[in-house]
Amino acid sequence: xxxxxxxxxxxxxxxxxxxxxxxxxxxxxxxxxxxxxxxxxxxxxxxxxxxxxxxxxxxxxxxxxxxxxxxxxxxxxxxxxxxxxxxxxxxxxxxxxxxxxxxxxxxxxxxxxxxxxxxxxxxxxxxxxxxxxxxxxxxxxxxxxxxxxxxxxxxxxxxxxxxxxxxxxxxxxxxxxxxxxxxxxxxxxxxxxxx
Amino acid sequence: xxxxxxxxxxxxxxxxxxxxxxxxxxxxxxxxxxxxxxxxxxxxxxxxxxxxxxxxxxxxxxxxxxxxxxxxxxxxxxxxxxxxxxxxxxxxxxxxxxxxxxxxxxxxxxxxxxxxxxxxxxxxxxxxxxxxxxxxxxxxxxxxxxxxxxxxxxxxxxxxxxxxxxxxxxxxxxxxxxxxxxxxxxxxxxxxxxxxxxxxxxxxxxxxxxxxxxxxxxxxxxxxxxxxxxxxxxxxxxxxxxxxxxxxxxxxxxxxxxxxxxxxxxxxxxxxxxxxxxxxxxxxxxxxxxxxxxxxxxxxxxxxxxxxxxxxxxxxxxxxxxxxxxxxxxxxxxxxxxxxxxxxxxxxxxxxxxxxxxxxxxxxxxxxxxxxxxxxxxxxxxxxxxxxxxxxxxxxxxxxxxxxxxxxxxxxxxxxxxxxxxxxxxxxxxxxxxxxxxxxxxxxxxxxxxxxxxxx
Amino acid sequence: xxxxxxxxxxxxxxxxxxxxxxxxxxxxxxxxxxxxxxxxxxxxxxxxxxxxxxxxxxxxxxxxxxxxxxxxxxxxxxxxxxxxxxxxxxxxxxxxxxxxxxxxxxxxxxxxxxxxxxxxxxxxxxxxxxxxxxxxxxxxxxxxxxxxxxxxxxxxxxxxxxxxxxxxxxxxxxxxxxxxxxxxxxxxxxxxxxxxxxxxxxxxxxxxxxxxxxxxxxxxxxxxxxxxxxxxxxxxxxxxxxxxx
Numbered sequence: 079x080x081x082x083x084x085x086x087x088x089x090x091x092x093x094x095x096x097x098x099x100x101x102x103x104x105x106x107x108x109x110x111x112x113x114x115x116x117x118x119x120x121x122x123x124x125x126x127x128x129x130x131x132x133x134x135x136x137x138x139x140x141x142x143x144x145x146x147x148x149x150x151x152x153x154x155x156x157x158x159x160x161x162x163x164x165x166x167x168x169x170x171x172x173x174x175x176x177x178x179x180x181x182x183x184x185x186x187x188x189x190x191x192x193x194x195x196x197x198x199x200x201x202x203x204x205x206x207x208x209x210x211x212x213x214x215x216x217x218x219x220x221x222x223x224x225x226x227x228x229x230x231x232x233x234x235x236x237x238x239x240x241x242x243x244x245x246x247x248x249x250x251x252x253x254x255x256x257x258x259x260x261x262x263x264x265x266x267x268x269x270x271x272x273x
Numbered sequence: 274x275x276x277x278x279x280x281x282x283x284x285x286x287x288x289x290x291x292x293x294x295x296x297x298x299x300x301x302x303x304x305x306x307x308x309x310x311x312x313x314x315x316x317x318x319x320x321x322x323x324x325x326x327x328x329x330x331x332x333x334x335x336x337x338x339x340x341x342x343x344x345x346x347x348x349x350x351x352x353x354x355x356x357x358x359x360x361x362x363x364x365x366x367x368x369x370x371x372x373x374x375x376x377x378x379x380x381x382x383x384x385x386x387x388x389x390x391x392x393x394x395x396x397x398x399x400x401x402x403x404x405x406x407x408x409x410x411x412x413x414x415x416x417x418x419x420x421x422x423x424x425x426x427x428x429x430x431x432x433x434x435x436x437x438x439x440x441x442x443x444x445x446x447x448x449x450x451x452x453x454x455x456x457x458x459x460x461x462x463x464x465x466x467x468x469x470x471x472x473x474x475x476x477x478x479x480x481x482x483x484x485x486x487x488x489x490x491x492x493x494x495x496x497x498x499x500x501x502x503x504x505x506x507x508x509x510x511x512x513x514x515x516x517x518x519x520x521x522x523x524x525x526x527x528x529x530x531x532x533x534x535x536x537x538x539x540x541x542x543x544x545x546x547x548x549x550x551x552x553x554x555x556x557x558x559x560x561x562x563x564x565x566x567x568x569x570x571x572x573x574x575x576x577x578x579x580x581x582x583x584x585x586x587x588x589x590x591x592x593x594x595x596x597x598x599x600x601x602x603x604x605x606x607x608x609x610x611x612x613x614x615x616x617x618x619x620x621x622x623x624x625x626x627x628x629x630x631x632x633x634x635x636x637x638x639x640x641x642x643x644x645x646x647x648x649x650x651x652x653x654x655x656x657x658x659x660x661x662x663x664x665x666x667x668x669x670x671x672x673x674x675x676x677x678x679x680x681x682x683x684x685x686x687x688x689x690x691x692x693x694x695x696x697x698x699x700x701x702x703x704x705x706x707x708x709x710x711x712x713x714x715x716x717x718x719x720x721x722x723x724x725x726x727x728x729x
Numbered sequence: 730x731x732x733x734x735x736x737x738x739x740x741x742x743x744x745x746x747x748x749x750x751x752x753x754x755x756x757x758x759x760x761x762x763x764x765x766x767x768x769x770x771x772x773x774x775x776x777x778x779x780x781x782x783x784x785x786x787x788x789x790x791x792x793x794x795x796x797x798x799x800x801x802x803x804x805x806x807x808x809x810x811x812x813x814x815x816x817x818x819x820x821x822x823x824x825x826x827x828x829x830x831x832x833x834x835x836x837x838x839x840x841x842x843x844x845x846x847x848x849x850x851x852x853x854x855x856x857x858x859x860x861x862x863x864x865x866x867x868x869x870x871x872x873x874x875x876x877x878x879x880x881x882x883x884x885x886x887x888x889x890x891x892x893x894x895x896x897x898x899x900x901x902x903x904x905x906x907x908x909x910x911x912x913x914x915x916x917x918x919x920x921x922x923x924x925x926x927x928x929x930x931x932x933x934x935x936x937x938x939x940x941x942x943x944x945x946x947x948x949x950x951x952x953x954x955x956x957x958x959x960x961x962x963x964x965x966x967x968x969x970x971x972x973x974x
Contacts, residue, residue, distance in 0.1 A: 092563060096323075170497055207537075237543070585905045648780075668784055672787045708951075
């Protein structure tokens with residue numbers, strides 16, 4: 079039973095070695111405008127995407143999108159809207175009533191409207207999920223074409239926890255009717271800046 | 274009861290069959306649209322299949338590499354030969370932490386191991402937090418589809434269930450209202466949970482990390498609130514390198530639901546400070562499947578469900594007709610390996626149309642494996658005497674031209690001259706809903722002799 | 730070029746008009762066609778039911794009858810697929826290999842080997858094409874809707890050149906009809922439902938005549954149409970192509 083039995087069984091039963099295939103990434107390359115494609119896909123997956131002229135407009139924009147919100151956590155230097163401070167030592171359960179979290183997006187992926195965020199960007203792992211609304215600040219230069227490129231670009235990171243997040247949480251489990259807002263954040267807004 | 278009988282019962286309600294069929298065909302069409310959007314889709318499938326073939330041919334090396342890297346990052350790795358061992362390991366972790374409340378996100382492996390009833394018998398509350406799984410849990414049913422567990426339930430049925438279990442007000446099955454009520458209820462469960470159990474979509478050997486994909490965020494809500502996270506995986510979930518996730522994540526959601534990617538693709542490499550992350554690596558019949566040359570590639574499966582959506586039989590019979598944890602085409606080539614007798618009707622629940630093999634993102638030749646299982650089943654599983662005898666006689670007739678002519682003549686004579694009540698009796702399953710062809714005066718052999726006798 | 734005409738057992742017995750149409754069509758295309766009269770069956774019904782071993786005798790008879798021809802042509806995608814794919818259970822002698830390599834479904838033979846698509850046929854009706862699965866996905870007679878290949882279809886190439894023929898578009902272009910051999914009997918409920926849905930698709934799209942390259946599918950659909958007295962006809966593609974040339 080257990081490890082040794084499993085490994086022994088595999089060794090006895092596995093076929094002759096088949097080499098791993100060479101992947102020709104050029105087969106997937108397309109002439110596309112990554113920014114336009116990214117914006118289209120974010121909208122397709124139920125996210126909101128807004129291009130800002132200046133980093134200085136972040137807070138104004140967020141205030142206009144969420145006028146009545148008071149419980150805000152900001153994990154980005156560019157926003158001063160945070161009303162609640164957290165650290166790695168905060169009990170994640172205490173974030174239950176957070177209304178808005180503002181987090182830095184590291185990389186956007188045009189083919190699926192996803193943004194890579196990681197533990198570098200927010201101190202408590204549950205934050206982007208437990209918050210009611212989530213806003214990501216993404217530099218529009220940090221958008222790549224597809225996941226193959228994305229994995230190259232995030233390949234050198236310190237690996238703890240990270241995710242590709244594409245749009246707000248959603249489900250279609252009730253008669254295939256799409257409902258935006260399931261267990262995670264009810265909405266996702268991406269503010270594109272140009273630094 | 275075999276698939277045919279269950280399917281016949283399902284088909285008594287034609288409106289429901291049409292509804293079920295259309296719902297899943299719609300998902301298949303969404304998959305087609307998403308696939309069209311990807312340049313090089315067929316090549317991507319080829320690559321994915323090749324990666325999986327390499328993995329299976331060196332699986333022990335990759336698993337050892339995975340374990341080593343995961344352990345270095347503070348992850349506790351366990352191994353389970355079978356379902357019982359898996360359940361015991363889960364329970365042991367729970368006991369160590371005095372855990373009484375567990376939240377679970379989608380894991381077909383835990384379904385396969387019947388984990389829920391095992392834990393419940395030990396006095397532990399297990400809540401399935403994927404909305405579809407939650408629905409079937411409170412309905413006391415099993416999932417009928419591996420990605421869309423409650424696809425067989427109408428919104429009115431869900432409404433009734435939620436009224437009973439969540440005290441919701443009647444809403445005619447309003448999906449937004451019901452989803453929101455579930456959100457509130459499940460949120461409390463996440464906040465109170467002692468342990469979170471998830472599945473594993475992909476385990477990366479070179480980093481020792483795992484990826485869990487959801488649309489709802491329920492895996493993460495569970496894993497990041499509870500101090501202990503147990504992730505359960507079959508041995509075949511391994512992929513060699515992180516860059517291979519580019520291939521598989523591009524294929525998975527598109528094949529499953531037609532989305533370009535799931536909302537959340539969470540990469541776990543280290544437990545968070547003060548938390549524990551356990552991974553249980555499970556065999557439960559997989560190494561045995563690995564030994565079967567004809568069926569080995571069924572282990573490529575990434576559990577996308579595309580084969581179910583495209584299967585005209587699955588759409589019209591529903592997942593429960595298969596009576597197997599994993600239903601549909603892939604289930605029909607995995608399950609006989611576990612219990613040939615119990616699942617002997619499954620490889621025959623198919624016309625071998627081949628559509629499943631074409632939509633499979635990892636190019637499992639499902640329809641060919643169905644054909645091969647049939648050959649094994651008739652040899653090893655007791656066949657209905659009538660079927661076996663008739664077919665063996667047919668074999669003898671078809672290899673003997675004289676007998677063949679005789680059989681042909683008799684059949685034609687019978688069909689032409691026998692009274693209708695004899696021909697369309699209860700024994701004639703063909704004739705239940707179909708006419709037999711009108712018999713012409715001569716067969717082709719006779720016509721040829723008369724009209725072309727100089728040739729041949 | 731000597732062509733051996735393969736007539737599936739059920740066509741021989743129950744639908745001789747399809748065999749006659751096939752023969753006449755090939756003759757009109759100036760093909761030197763012979764009918765080996767000791768042929769029986771390709772063995773498919775046994776193979777599909779799990780009795781592959783018991784079908785070896787029938788497969789051997791097939792090879793024996795057709796080994797001396799340059800091509801073997803039959804009006805049935807599923808039978809030809811069975812020969813090409815499942816005759817691997819026989820010892821691969823040079824004769825077996827020759828038969829497997831040179832077996833062709835009728836439309837494929839006309840388009841690929843004879844290089845013809847316009848046969849000068851005339852059939853002024855609204856026609857629905859049923860793309861039988863074994864021919865489509867097994868023999869690659871055409872592209873299928875679930876794969877990302879560019880569109881092509883051997884049967885469409887032929888039908889689009891038939892004078893007056895209007896090829897109607899279906900909602901589900903290549904869904905299985907539900908025949909599946911013994912499936913039609915052992916999983917009768919689903920088989921019938923699948924057939925019913927196919928027929929409805931054709932009716933919903935104004936089809937007058939359903940056609941295809943596999944008469945097993947057509948037999949199944951026709952059986953239901955006749956039982957339910959539905960206003961739609963069924964003809965094998967060989968009959969359409971042969972009808973007026």
